[in-house]
Amino acid sequence: MPKKIYIRTFGCQMNERDSEFIAGLFLEKGYTLADSPDDADIVLFNTCSVREHAEHRAISNMGALLKIAHRKPITDKRKPKIFGIVGCMAQAMGNKLFQRLPGLDMVCGTGEIAKLPELAQKAQEKKMLATGNADKFILSRSPYYREKKDHAYVSIMRGCNNFCSYCIVPHVRGKERSRPVPDIVNEVKDIVANGIRNITLLGQNVNSYKTHDTRHKTHVFGFIDLLKEINNIDGVEKISFMTSHPKDAGIELFEAMRDLDKINRHLHLPLQSGSDRILKLMNRGYTRKKYLSLVKKAREIVPDLRLTTDIIIGFPTETGKDFNDTLSLMKEVEFNLAYIFKYSPRAGTKAARLKDDVPEATKSQRHKTLLDLQRGLYEKNNHIFINR
Numbered sequence: 001m002p003k004k005i006y007i008r009t010f011g012c013q014m015n016e017r018d019s020e021f022i023a024g025l026f027l028e029k030g031y032t033l034a035d036s037p038d039d040a041d042i043v044l045f046n047t048c049s050v051r052e053h054a055e056h057r058a059i060s061n062m063g064a065l066l067k068i069a070h071r072k073p074i075t076d077k078r079k080p081k082i083f084g085i086v087g088c089m090a091q092a093m094g095n096k097l098f099q100r101l102p103g104l105d106m107v108c109g110t111g112e113i114a115k116l117p118e119l120a121q122k123a124q125e126k127k128m129l130a131t132g133n134a135d136k137f138i139l140s141r142s143p144y145y146r147e148k149k150d151h152a153y154v155s156i157m158r159g160c161n162n163f164c165s166y167c168i169v170p171h172v173r174g175k176e177r178s179r180p181v182p183d184i185v186n187e188v189k190d191i192v193a194n195g196i197r198n199i200t201l202l203g204q205n206v207n208s209y210k211t212h213d214t215r216h217k218t219h220v221f222g223f224i225d226l227l228k229e230i231n232n233i234d235g236v237e238k239i240s241f242m243t244s245h246p247k248d249a250g251i252e253l254f255e256a257m258r259d260l261d262k263i264n265r266h267l268h269l270p271l272q273s274g275s276d277r278i279l280k281l282m283n284r285g286y287t288r289k290k291y292l293s294l295v296k297k298a299r300e301i302v303p304d305l306r307l308t309t310d311i312i313i314g315f316p317t318e319t320g321k322d323f324n325d326t327l328s329l330m331k332e333v334e335f336n337l338a339y340i341f342k343y344s345p346r347a348g349t350k351a352a353r354l355k356d357d358v359p360e361a362t363k364s365q366r367h368k369t370l371l372d373l374q375r376g377l378y379e380k381n382n383h384i385f386i387n388r
């Protein structure tokens with residue numbers, strides 16, 4: 001019987017794509033995919049470090065699985081399983097995970113996922129820790145496995161150079177690096193050949209995608225060039241992308257969204273806060289005024305634009321006035337959708353040195369106020385998308 005692997009993914013679309021990559025590696029080695037941890041020889045959690053809540057969930061879920069596995073006697077029918085934690089949390093916590101979860105066999109960071117089949121093999125003999133390479137690894141080779149049959153994620157870059165003060169991503173995924181154009185184009189063609197016509201290009205900040213066009217050696221090949229290249233691939237029907245940073249998105253992008261026939265008219269433009277003082281503390285690199293003018297330009301150029309955002313409430317020192325600035329900006333912009341999160345400090349980030357001084361009750365109340373507002377806006381503005 002072939003061995004089976006079970007992978008559970010926490011966090012963002014990048015992690016979903018990494019999990020597909022990992023599944024593809026194991027499938028190439030002759031494994032099959034298990035529907036549940038019970039049924040698997042290897043159990044991997046691909047984890048997220050962006051918020052404390054996601055970390056707690058991964059640790060407590062893995063702890064529960066380890067408890068059950070170690071309680072059951074090993075029989076001929078029931079061989080010992082390998083349990084591993086992979087991805088951002090593995091990168092951030094490393095060895096500490098073995099202390100938190102003594103039954104764990106393997107910890108593999110973001111830069112070593114290509115070695116997972118080999119690590120899993122070795123983990124049968126001893127505990128394996130692999131957290132190097134986070135600054136270098138890129139999904140350059142893509143073993144073919146796609147979880148969805150009607151849509152595919154394509155990772156075009158990895159890492160981030162922005163160091164927003166609250167964010168752990170540059171610490172766990174390393175510096176920004178863009179994937180070569182031929183690699184991306186070949187992957188998209190492969191996806192189309194497998195019958196999928198709807199793709200989403202992924203990067204922490206897609207607008208800073210940059211590489212060299214090997215056909216014209218001096219030409220820097222940016223994100224807009226990449227959109228045009230993919231728009232020309234036969235068989236692709238819809239191209240989405242995320243995430244755009246407001247400091248790097250601009251008129252050129254909006255014009256490409258208007259002019260290229262396959263681009264989905266959806267822009268995810270994380271605001272994070274409507275207060276200039278908080279934006280500065282967050283190291284976001286734009287002001288409220290710049291954000292508003294960007295939205296105005298985007299809507300002028302792409303009239304049927306669908307605009308979504310991320311917001312963090314309760315960042316250290318956030319006052320009632322700062323919060324009202326966010327509230328008023330949301331009322332003014334009327335986003336189609338907003339993902340609203342309560343701030344939680346991430347060890348190792350600059351913001352973690354600030355006192356997390358907004359009381360939990362205040363965070364909850366501000367969170368609710370924004371959610372209520374957004375629900376109303378959602379109903380008001382999204383009816384135009386019915387049947388589209």
Ligand code: SF4
Binds near residue numbers: 205245
């Ligand atoms: S742009 Fe900022 S929030 Fe986004 S991944 Fe980079 S550091 Fe994190």
